[in-house]
Amino acid sequence: YKGGRPQTFTLPKRQEIKRIALTDPQNLDQPFATWSLSKLADYLVAEGVVTDISHEGLRLLLREEGVRFQAVRTWKRSNDPNFQAKRDRIVELYALADRGEAVVICLDEFGPLNLQPQPGGYSWAPRSKPRRIRATYTRPHGVRHLIGAYDVGADKLYGHIKKRKGRVEFLQFCRYVRSLHPPEVRLHFVLDNFSPHLGKQMRDWADENNVELAYTPFYGSWLNRIEAQFRALRYFTLAGTDHPDHATQARLIRRYIAWRNRHPSDRRLRHLVNTANVA
Numbered sequence: 001y002k003g004g005r006p007q008t009f010t011l012p013k014r015q016e017i018k019r020i021a022l023t024d025p026q027n028l029d030q031p032f033a034t035w036s037l038s039k040l041a042d043y044l045v046a047e048g049v050v051t052d053i054s055h056e057g058l059r060l061l062l063r064e065e066g067v068r069f070q071a072v073r074t075w076k077r078s079n080d081p082n083f084q085a086k087r088d089r090i091v092e093l094y095a096l097a098d099r100g101e102a103v104v105i106c107l108d109e110f111g112p113l114n115l116q117p118q119p120g121g122y123s124w125a126p127r128s129k130p131r132r133i134r135a136t137y138t139r140p141h142g143v144r145h146l147i148g149a150y151d152v153g154a155d156k157l158y159g160h161i162k163k164r165k166g167r168v169e170f171l172q173f174c175r176y177v178r179s180l181h182p183p184e185v186r187l188h189f190v191l192d193n194f195s196p197h198l199g200k201q202m203r204d205w206a207d208e209n210n211v212e213l214a215y216t217p218f219y220g221s222w223l224n225r226i227e228a229q230f231r232a233l234r235y236f237t238l239a240g241t242d243h244p245d246h247a248t249q250a251r252l253i254r255r256y257i258a259w260r261n262r263h264p265s266d267r268r269l270r271h272l273v274n275t276a277n278v279a
Contacts, residue, residue: 018065080217097152104152106226112143117242147173150226167196228276
């Protein structure tokens, strides 16, 4: 304690306010689909969560807790009958990783990595002559795929670029990730339902190597935190580029991963990741 007025709301109350703000109002038996500051404040007082809270105080509290008012985008609801159990397990694993009590690894594939010019990037250029990239779409060089892993607790990204993204390549990458930790340390893999991630061979390998496989629900890949890391990778290495060959593209991606692991607190990187993270 360093003097001054103590916080009005304790940590448990702040967490409860955040939980309610992130909950669909209809799930709390409210007759509207979106929380406004006034509706949320009235609900918190009516339910006895707080005795009183101003709209500005609520806005500042939510901002401090990492909650912001966002525009609604298209959404595909999961039809997985085990959605609740799968989601709760993944959220629980993230909480354990954030407290340093478990090693949680998010895995997924990124691609295809082709050699087409990529729009959407920004760069410095003379005002009278904007930078342009040629629109060439006939390069017969095939595609590549990045198989990536994100260590939630250590905040590190790993990746191998392959010509294919089949079961053999994915299992090879899993063996590499397993080798980064002692055998007695249990790993928890968060991954989607892509066919190379499934099957008896994958389950047997996980059982033999002290690995838990936590699958996201159908249409629930947003629960995988590596998706936000891929957004930053796309921004820094692909947007606005025109790579002449796969070797050049792969070299830039590998250098970016090394830079990203050395500068995990980079302001632009954190902004891109935080705005894309859902779980």
